[in-house]
Amino acid sequence: MNRALIRLAALGAVVALGGAACSSDSEDAAVGDPAATVAADCDNIGDPNVVTVYSGRSEKLVKPLLDQIDESVLGPGISVEVFYDQKPVKILEEGPRSPADVWFGQDAGELGALAKHGYLGQLPDSVTGLVPASYVDPDKRWTATTLRSRVLAYDPAQVPEAELPAGIDALVDNAAPGTIGYAPTNASWKSFVTALRVLRGEDGAREWLTKFKEAEPTEFANNGAVLDAVDQGQVKFGLINHYYWFQRTASVGAENVKANIHYFKGDTEPGALVNIAAAGILNCSNSAEAAGKLVQFLLSEESQQYFADQTGEYPVIEGVQSKHALPALTELDPPTIDLNQLESLEATEALLRETGLLE
Template identity: 50%
Template sequence: MPRPRVPRCVRVAVAALAAVAVAAPLTACGSSPDLTIYSGRNEQLVGGLLEKLEERVGGTVEVRYGGSAELAAQLLEEGAGTEADVFFSQDAGALGALDDANRLEPLPPAALDAVPAAYRADDGSWVATSARSRVLFYDPRQVSGADLPATLDAVTDPRWRGKIGYAPTNASWQAFVTGVRVLRGEEGARAWLQAFGANQPVRFDNNIQILDAVNAGQIALGLSNHYYWYERVAEVGEQAVPARVHYVPGGDPLGLVNVAGAGVVAGTAQQEMARRAVEFLVSPEAQQYFADETAEYPVRAGVASTRHTLRPLDQLQPPDIDLSDLASLQQSLTLLQETGLA
């Protein structure tokens, strides 16, 4: 007899600043599951994968969805009394914050050794499950390949005044700014943000709107993540997508590669099952899911997308940064407010 499906819990996200500081209680779910996952990844993206995870860990699984920063704050507030066994984060910063607070347990070699050292915590507390690259969407009708910005500072050139889009409330923009802070220091990041703001960038609510605006010729450039373009191409075909993707080379901050990842919550009574869950997320099956269904980069060697022609991850040239250092999101939000780019 098939096992009944466990109800999935979804709660409404609060504003980004409030989410980092204080997270509201999660919506209650039904009877006690064997394993509880707090997922900062959207249900539409990973719901199907987490249903497969339930089959692999050998028990019932409850998933509670929300923003990654919000759920990390929730875990810190709940402390040892949390019901969470696994934290599945949209970005490395939230994982780093929990690691700094000693709220994650060391992972087994089977999970850690599945990915390169750059995509796991130095202390083995979390492991990346997929990666995404910051890119520039550009309109080739307005910008030639030779004129594309090659550095972070190049996007502040007056030639791009009023012609470059960004999504200030998007978590990926905030994590990117955190990366700039880590790489350039507080004052270096402030100087760049002030120069960027003086160039009159165009604000959008999300990255999809940025891609739409570049496609329509409304802006020449857009700061975003790579997978939005690949997903659009998979939907409508490359000929119907005027925009193109520019990967910034040379280890520049503009080419930051961030990751989604997972860790086992400290003190869980389901340690073995929780570890199996994380191991599944870096398994070939799960990595193929990310490569095909979400157009993200698999972090396990030997896995390639069968649907998207992604540039290989090992051919990208991101800046040299410890992704755990992206945990200082609150300082970035404060800096963005102070520079008028929040």
């Protein structure tokens, strides 16, 4: 995992909105130092006694943990307010007047978008020192809180283990129509496609996506619905993140889950991408000190144990063991890719539209 898997990733689709948040003069200045431009325009409208969290993570996944944050974490007289299922575009639209203090996101690109446009400040050493350097933005604007791996869910009744595809190419070669499920609007799917473009170039990515389209993949609203379809035998395969399967087996018992998961491996295999959830403090936060304590809480042993056991993700601090039988991180073989290169979501969406996989 020393392959710089969680470097800065920018969400290109929101570049225009980020620019709209500032005046034309600020746009010119932002070319040199966007963080300084944002800082100069901060209105500090947030309540200094409230840490406001915009969470890109779902309420179902992380509310039980965030509900534990109180004065003992943040300091006397300070409370927390959380808005769930947010998109980074909200902060870009609000600009320097955003009341948000912390962004807690589910994808590297979300943090990258905010950092690129100057909306994230520098995290304190008390936070970044808790996490291996390879899991922290080089400029300390965000830190990973957990890791997750892309996997292939499959129905053993339709696909014997010996016949599992070795990679994404084998998955689409001669695939029967309608046998692969995916979530086309999910951030993890788009991150995978962006990694595909980075690893294979535009022509190579277009070739694979064309084959994928020809396989007439079945669309679902999210990864959970994809797993449901595989488990019920509606499709043979499903492209998801690993933790959905572990959450499901923990919830209903492994004996009651028909679907299984398969890890792709390989230095150049996009299907083996490892991504992050991460947090950062907003540049215009009016509660920066308490916000730093909140991010530090996400990296505490207590919180990391919650992620490991309740969400099934990989912790980013040492010594935390999951109740799930997760493969060790050292057993995963993700592609060698610097997520700094995943800045072009806009180009990814253009290619998906070109190949008929996005309206």
